Amino acid sequence: KDWDFSSPGVFSGLKIDPDTLVKKLDLDSRSIISSRTGLEEKTVLSKKEKMKLRKERWLQKIESVKMAKQKQKAEAKRKATPVVGDMQPLMEALPELSFLTTGGRGRKPLKSHIKAKAEPxxxxxxxxxxxxxxxxxxxxxxxxxxxxxxxxxxxxxxx
Structure with missing residues (x-):
C-alpha cells in the first residue's frame, strides 16, 4: 500500500490532548550557560598553589608510569623463570640420607646461605x-x- 503524506487525513483518527504537547523547561535546561554558575564560590588559588598542585599531579603521573613498568618487568621475570625454579630451598628443607640414618643426633639444621656482605x-x-x-x-x-x-x-x- 502506497502512503500518501500530502493528504490532510493522515492523522484524522488520532486524538491528542494539547496539554500533553506543552512542556515547560526551567531556565537552566534551556540556556547553554547555567544560571547557577555564579552561585557557588570557586576556590581562588594563588599561583604558587596552582604550581604545587600541577607538580604533584605530574609526580603522581610519573610514579604511576614507574610502577606500571616495574610490574611489567616483574611479570616478565616470573614468566621467564622455569617451572622448576630454584631447587636450593627444597634441598635445604629435605633431610639428607646421612641425617636420617644417624637419627639426627649432633647435627644443627642448615641455615640459609644468604650473606649480607662478602666475608674477608x-x-x-x-x-x-x-x-x-x-x-x-x-x-x-x-x-x-x-x-x-x-x-x-x-x-x-x-x-
Whole structure:
C-alpha cells in the first residue's frame, strides 16, 4: 500500500490532548550557560598553589608510569623463570640420607646461605663473630665427614 503524506487525513483518527504537547523547561535546561554558575564560590588559588598542585599531579603521573613498568618487568621475570625454579630451598628443607640414618643426633639444621656482605678471605681480617662462625662451620663439616660411612670404609678413596 502506497502512503500518501500530502493528504490532510493522515492523522484524522488520532486524538491528542494539547496539554500533553506543552512542556515547560526551567531556565537552566534551556540556556547553554547555567544560571547557577555564579552561585557557588570557586576556590581562588594563588599561583604558587596552582604550581604545587600541577607538580604533584605530574609526580603522581610519573610514579604511576614507574610502577606500571616495574610490574611489567616483574611479570616478565616470573614468566621467564622455569617451572622448576630454584631447587636450593627444597634441598635445604629435605633431610639428607646421612641425617636420617644417624637419627639426627649432633647435627644443627642448615641455615640459609644468604650473606649480607662478602666475608674477608683472610682469617686475620675477620671480625671475632665471623671467626667463631667459620670455626663452627668447619667443626660441623669435620664431624659430618667423620660420621660418613663411605669415609669410614675407605678414607683415601672418599677424599
Amino acid at each position: 678471605a683472610d682469617f686475620c681480617l675477620m671480625k671475632q663473630a665471623q671467626k667463631h662462625q667459620l670455626l663452627d662451620q668447619e667443626v660441623a663439616r669435620f664431624h659430618e665427614v667423620i660420621s660418613d660411612p663411605q669415609y669410614r670404609a675407605n678414607p683415601l678413596l672418599a677424599i
